Amino acid sequence: MSCRRTAAPLGLTLTGTSEQAPERLSLAFSGRAPEDLPPALLDASVERLDAGRYRIRSGAGEWTIEARAVHLHREIAGAFYAVIPPRAATLPKRLLWYGLLVVARSSIALRLLRSLRG
Numbered sequence: 001m002s003c004r005r006t007a008a009p010l011g012l013t014l015t016g017t018s019e020q021a022p023e024r025l026s027l028a029f030s031g032r033a034p035e036d037l038p039p040a041l042l043d044a045s046v047e048r049l050d051a052g053r054y055r056i057r058s059g060a061g062e063w064t065i066e067a068r069a070v071h072l073h074r075e076i077a078g079a080f081y082a083v084i085p086p087r088a089a090t091l092p093k094r095l096l097w098y099g100l101l102v103v104a105r106s107s108i109a110l111r112l113l114r115s116l117r118g
Contacts, residue, residue, distance in 0.1 A: 031067030
């Protein structure tokens with residue numbers, strides 16, 4: 001999990017994966033990041049202590065952060081597009097692209113392109 005400090009309003013963003021969700025996650029805190037928080041954490045967990053206080057635990061240590069809000073973003077584009085079947089190209093579109101490739105392969109088309117380039 002990577003830790004990125006930024007300016008207000010989001011002072012700390014944790015990015016990585018979770019055991020419960022295979023997709024990439026970003027957890028952004030609207031609060032000041034602890035000064036001694038390393039740039040990367042292994043096996044980190046985040047726990048809500050009470051309203052506005054969170055504990056980040058890792059093998060490297062434990063940190064408490066006070067945040068007005070926490071924003072969770074899940075990258076679900078892969079799962080979303082995996083269930084949508086790809087759209088097949090129509091026959092006229094296939095013929096158009098085939099024709100363009102055949103023409104582009106010819107020596108006449110190459111001479112025409114060279115003359116257009118100057």
